[in-house]
Amino acid sequence: MERRYARALGDGRLRCGLCHHGCVLAPGAVGVCRVRANRGGTLELPYRGAVSSVGIDPIEKKPLYHFLPGTSVFSVGYLGCNLKCPFCQNFSISQSTDARVELMSPESLVDAAVLSGCPSLAHTYSEPLVHAEFVAQAMALAREKGLKNVLVTNGCAREEAARDVLERCDAVNVDLKTWDAERYRGMLGGDLDTVKAFLALAVGMGVHVEATTLVVPGLSDDEAQVEGIAAFLASLSPAIALHLSAYRPMYRYHEPATGLGLIGRLAAVARRDLPWVYEWTGGLAPSVTACRSCGAPLVVRHGYRVDAGGLSGSVCRACGAPSPVRNG
Ligand code: SF4
Numbered sequence: 512m513e514r515r516y517a518r519a520l521g522d523g524r525l526r527c528g529l530c531h532h533g534c535v536l537a538p539g540a541v542g543v544c545r546v547r548a549n550r551g552g553t554l555e556l557p558y559r560g561a562v563s564s565v566g567i568d569p570i571e572k573k574p575l576y577h578f579l580p581g582t583s584v585f586s587v588g589y590l591g592c593n594l595k596c597p598f599c600q601n602f603s604i605s606q607s608t609d610a611r612v613e614l615m616s617p618e619s620l621v622d623a624a625v626l627s628g629c630p631s632l633a634h635t636y637s638e639p640l641v642h643a644e645f646v647a648q649a650m651a652l653a654r655e656k657g658l659k660n661v662l663v664t665n666g667c668a669r670e671e672a673a674r675d676v677l678e679r680c681d682a683v684n685v686d687l688k689t690w691d692a693e694r695y696r697g698m699l700g701g702d703l704d705t706v707k708a709f710l711a712l713a714v715g716m717g718v719h720v721e722a723t724t725l726v727v728p729g730l731s732d733d734e735a736q737v738e739g740i741a742a743f744l745a746s747l748s749p750a751i752a753l754h755l756s757a758y759r760p761m762y763r764y765h766e767p768a769t770g771l772g773l774i775g776r777l778a779a780v781a782r783r784d785l786p787w788v789y790e791w792t793g794g795l796a797p798s799v800t801a802c803r804s805c806g807a808p809l810v811v812r813h814g815y816r817v818d819a820g821g822l823s824g825s826v827c828r829a830c831g832a833p834s835p836v837r838n839g
């Protein structure tokens with residue numbers, strides 16, 4: 512699987528086909544993502560296994576609300592990203608390769624995850640898919656050791672790389688940042704069609720899928736954006752949970768923070784199409800997943816304090832109806 516997404520162009524240049532950019536790399540050149548390079552006509556991955564961040568997080572922080580609720584997830588981040596979101600909260604590792612890293616092999620990473628006692632391992636924080644070879648290898652090992660695999664991604668990967676990772680993945684949260692293709696391209700360097708195809712592939716492959724839209728002024732803070740996103744997700748599967756989260760000024764974007772009132776209004780718009788819409792409340796109100804059959808609370812979240820006692824496995828403890836939650 513190593514370096515499988517690059518094709519030689521016959522003149523020393525390479526084309527990387529991992530993502531929508533399709534970078535043509537002359538010898539010595541580095542791709543838009545900063546972590547895939549042409550060294551003497553061969554694709555090099557100079558930051559392979561360079562882990563910039565390790566943490567143990569609540570699974571709800573990814574955010575995943577319908578997957579192993581109330582558990583912790585061993586989380587790792589790398590370097591680089593193929594997008595350039597001006598409000599990136601992790602810009603020091605996504606937009607630079609200068610951060611301190613620890614070199615890890617897939618084996619040592621999975622060993623550390625097993626030692627942590629967490630039931631799952633997440634690839635998150637920066638953009639994991641620009642390291643698709645490493646992530647897929649780590650996911651294969653993690654499965655052998657009985658861990659569940661989690662991916663948090665911008666979804667900007669073409670089918671070949673997406674498949675390699677998704678076929679080993681148990682749960683994914685995909686950023687669907689706006690429904691405006693121009694804004695995706697111009698403001699973020701992303702590609703809406705690629706993200707849509709990634710989401711459709713993940714659903715089709717049976718991966719547990721949730722999506723996140725950060726409500727950013729001038730990008731995704733109007734009804735039309737949320738309407739388009741919710742209708743599309745519902746067309747893939749009404750079981751997809753959509754998280755509407757609040758932007759705050761960061762990196763190169765200085766618009767005022769998103770108000771909770773706006774998040775609430777946009778959540779109401781999304782709920783016209785999708786049954787499972789979660790709005791960031793700033794910890795001011797509990798977030799509840801209720802049984803759609805009898806109304807009993809299945810999971811109640813106060814910030815990251817989670818009570819999933821309303822579930823018996825993945826069904827409602829009160830009435831036995833199935834829930835959208837995967838609990839194993
Ligand atoms: S993964 Fe990186 S090098 Fe490959 S096409 Fe995308 S941005 Fe370019």
Ligand code: SF4
Binds near residue numbers: 592594
């Ligand atoms: S896709 Fe995520 S990691 Fe990449 S620049 Fe945007 S917010 Fe940052």
